[in-house]
Amino acid sequence: MTGPVRHPPFGRFVAAGHQAGRLLVQPRMGFAGVRVMRDGLLAVRASGVPAIGTVTLDSYTRVGQFDEAARAVARGLDLNGFPIVTHGADRTARMLHGVVADDFPVQVRHGSAQPERIFRTMLAAGLTATEGGPVSYCLPYSRIPLRTATASWTRATRLLAEHPDECHLESFGGCMLGQLCPPSLLIAISVLECLFFVEHGMRSVSASYAQQTHPQQDAEALGALRRLCAEHLSGVDWHVVLYTYMGLFPRTPEGAKRLLRESARLAVRTGTERMIVKTVAEAHRIPTIEENVQALRIAHEAAASEPAGTSESEMDTGIHEQASALVGEVLGCAPTVARALPLAFEKGLLDVPYCLHPDNDNRTRSVVGPDGRLEWWNTGRMPLPAAVRVHREPLSHRRLLDDLDYQRRRFDQPVPA
Amino acid sequence: MTPGLAPELTTGTGPRRRFVLSSVPSDAHMWNLVVLQLFIEEMGHEVINLGVCVPVDLLVDRCRAEQPDCVVISTVNGHGYIDGVGVIDALRADPACADLLVVIGGALGVVGDRNTGLAGDLLDHGYDAVFPVAAGQTGEAMGRFREFVAERMRLPV
Ligand code: B12
Numbered sequence: 381m382t383g384p385v386r387h388p389p390f391g392r393f394v395a396a397g398h399q400a401g402r403l404l405v406q407p408r409m410g411f412a413g414v415r416v417m418r419d420g421l422l423a424v425r426a427s428g429v430p431a432i433g434t435v436t437l438d439s440y441t442r443v444g445q446f447d448e449a450a451r452a453v454a455r456g457l458d459l460n461g462f463p464i465v466t467h468g469a470d471r472t473a474r475m476l477h478g479v480v481a482d483d484f485p486v487q488v489r490h491g492s493a494q495p496e497r498i499f500r501t502m503l504a505a506g507l508t509a510t511e512g513g514p515v516s517y518c519l520p521y522s523r524i525p526l527r528t529a530t531a532s533w534t535r536a537t538r539l540l541a542e543h544p545d546e547c548h549l550e551s552f553g554g555c556m557l558g559q560l561c562p563p564s565l566l567i568a569i570s571v572l573e574c575l576f577f578v579e580h581g582m583r584s585v586s587a588s589y590a591q592q593t594h595p596q597q598d599a600e601a602l603g604a605l606r607r608l609c610a611e612h613l614s615g616v617d618w619h620v621v622l623y624t625y626m627g628l629f630p631r632t633p634e635g636a637k638r639l640l641r642e643s644a645r646l647a648v649r650t651g652t653e654r655m656i657v658k659t660v661a662e663a664h665r666i667p668t669i670e671e672n673v674q675a676l677r678i679a680h681e682a683a684a685s686e687p688a689g690t691s692e693s694e695m696d697t698g699i700h701e702q703a704s705a706l707v708g709e710v711l712g713c714a715p716t717v718a719r720a721l722p723l724a725f726e727k728g729l730l731d732v733p734y735c736l737h738p739d740n741d742n743r744t745r746s747v748v749g750p751d752g753r754l755e756w757w758n759t760g761r762m763p764l765p766a767a768v769r770v771h772r773e774p775l776s777h778r779r780l781l782d783d784l785d786y787q788r789r790r791f792d793q794p795v796p797a
Numbered sequence: 798m799t800p801g802l803a804p805e806l807t808t809g810t811g812p813r814r815r816f817v818l819s820s821v822p823s824d825a826h827m828w829n830l831v832v833l834q835l836f837i838e839e840m841g842h843e844v845i846n847l848g849v850c851v852p853v854d855l856l857v858d859r860c861r862a863e864q865p866d867c868v869v870i871s872t873v874n875g876h877g878y879i880d881g882v883g884v885i886d887a888l889r890a891d892p893a894c895a896d897l898l899v900v901i902g903g904a905l906g907v908v909g910d911r912n913t914g915l916a917g918d919l920l921d922h923g924y925d926a927v928f929p930v931a932a933g934q935t936g937e938a939m940g941r942f943r944e945f946v947a948e949r950m951r952l953p954v
Contacts, residue, residue, distance in 0.1 A: 736848045
């Protein structure tokens with residue numbers, strides 16, 4: 381992998397934004413109807429902040445229940461996203477007409493373990509940026525065997541790689557169940573999925589990380605992710621995307637906004653190029669267009685007031701070393717990333733805490749430590765040092781709800797005057 | 798018998814009953830299932846957790862084979878009012894499942910609190926109870942569920 385890096389439109393847009401010192405913000409927005417989806421994208425474009433548009437797909441489309449999506453659309457029912465396959469490429473292209481522009485790229489976010497039909501439709505509608513991955517859209521999003529998902533993602537990634545317009549693919553590996561997955565594992569999966577994309581011909585990728593429970597730990601994690609990307613992705617266009625907290629969200633508007641602002645500051649401080657926001661509706665229901673636009677503005681303002689940083693973090697708790705060990709072990713277990721990933725889960729080299737998917741070992745456990753850092757409680761068969769802290773009480777529903785609820789409590793509490 | 802998530806924690810004292818816990822076909826959310834499994838195990842019962850994105854046929858097959866004392870459908874992705882109907886229609890249409898105790902709960906629609914009116918529809922289709930859960934009402938809903946189970950199974954609360 382040598383030669384000059386060519387930035388495709390999405391990658392170029394992100395790089396230009398970053399050079400101009402602006403954090404690019406992006407919603408997770410999707411509606412069932414064509415008109416409201418178009419209105420939503422136009423509102424994001426007109427938001428007055430440097431933003432990228434998103435078309436988030438509904439769950440029927442995600443799991444391939446296209447008939448069910450069609451029935452719901454015919455009956456005019458509300459869905460939790462845009463059913464792109466049901467609407468089809470032509471209607472989607474018309475929906476996007478005059479919306480997508482050089483200064484306003486649009487990405488499809490889909491959550492599908494078998495995304496080929498989605499990718500075909502999206503490409504035919506003129507959309508060239510999307511996300512996911514064989515692991516990150518299989519284990520948390522389906523019950524499909526990891527090998528089946530990996531085979532489908534291999535074909536799907538090639539569709540993008542071989543498309544005449546250069547496409548962009550973001551790994552969703554930095555999210556894994558949204559909460560309670562320690563940083564080293566998130567980083568390793570994200571980097572491995574980017575390597576999988578490159579193995580199948582992608583030239584423009586992004587690696588992700590979802591904000592967890594502790595700002596300094598997150599800063600260290602983002603630094604580690606950037607370092608690993610630099611080590612493994614030379615020769616292709618890449619950047620880092622941060623997700624505002626993906627777990628149980630604060631219920632109060634003020635709490636939700638404070639968490640959103642904290643993520644925007646984290647992004648700027650760590651030199652992160654792009655961020656995907658959450659809204660004040662997150663704990664309650666699908667957000668409206670207005671709530672999405674509000675979230676973009678809040679994130680932009682918080683970002684603009686934070687001095688830009690490098691990815692150097694103040695403290696090294698070993699996240700880079702752990703993530704690097706995981707990536708190395710996994711790459712070492714098979715000649716291709718596509719073969720290594722399912723094998724790694726089979727051997728328990730990668731094991732997502734609490735994940736019920738049949739191909740996940742489900743021996744690992746994590747906890748929020750006394751200082752708020754996310755820690756390993758049990759590392760299962762992963763090639764990591766055994767968990768340092770022996771935890772106070774055994775697993776119970778209360779114990780788990782307490783950890784799931786940690787961020788919500790932290791941010792819903794009124795700020796002392 | 799399926800191994801529990803935290804078997805050492807079984808606290809219930811009454812007779813042990815068997816629960817099938819399941820999501821609906823389109824829903825991938827998992828934490829609700831993990832927490833509910835622990836909760837029901839802590840009540841002293843056995844849980845067969847079918848996981849996320851459960852096809853209706855698979856659910857009916859497992860219920861037919863296991864003949865559980867209670868079927869718990871949990872979903873939070875907002876398609877519950879649509880998917881929940883398909884699930885209960887299929888269960889009630891199967892003679893071996895028609896009389897099972899079946900409940901559904903979670904974030905059932907996409908517009909938050911305003912959805913609760915749709916619960917009646919799910920009851921009409923044959924659920925024995927519906928537990929719509931708005932943000933912040935998790936503990937309360939689980940408490941009501943525990944009471945419901947105790948009453949229906951004549952167990953000590
Ligand atoms: C974590 C999360 C995710 C993770 C899930 C990882 C995983 N596989 O589990 C990821 C990132 C993958 C994800 C994906 C999606 N998500 Co999500 N997610 C959340 C989030 C942030 C937290 C959910 C959670 O973990 N809660 C913790 C558990 C313990 O609580 P709980 O789920 O409420 O369950 C408890 C109670 O509801 C109750 N309960 C539940 N069922 C039952 C049943 C009975 C009988 C009883 C008594 C009680 C009961 O007890 C449970 C245990 O305590 C919520 C928003 C929030 N709440 O902050 C959104 C949310 C649930 N997601 C949502 C959506 C729509 C999606 C997506 C479809 C993407 C999209 N379009 O936005 C996809 C799902 C794809 C699919 N096929 O379904 C929406 C649902 C909208 C609605 N209902 O109005 C929410 C509310 C966010 C939002 N505002 O848009 N999500």
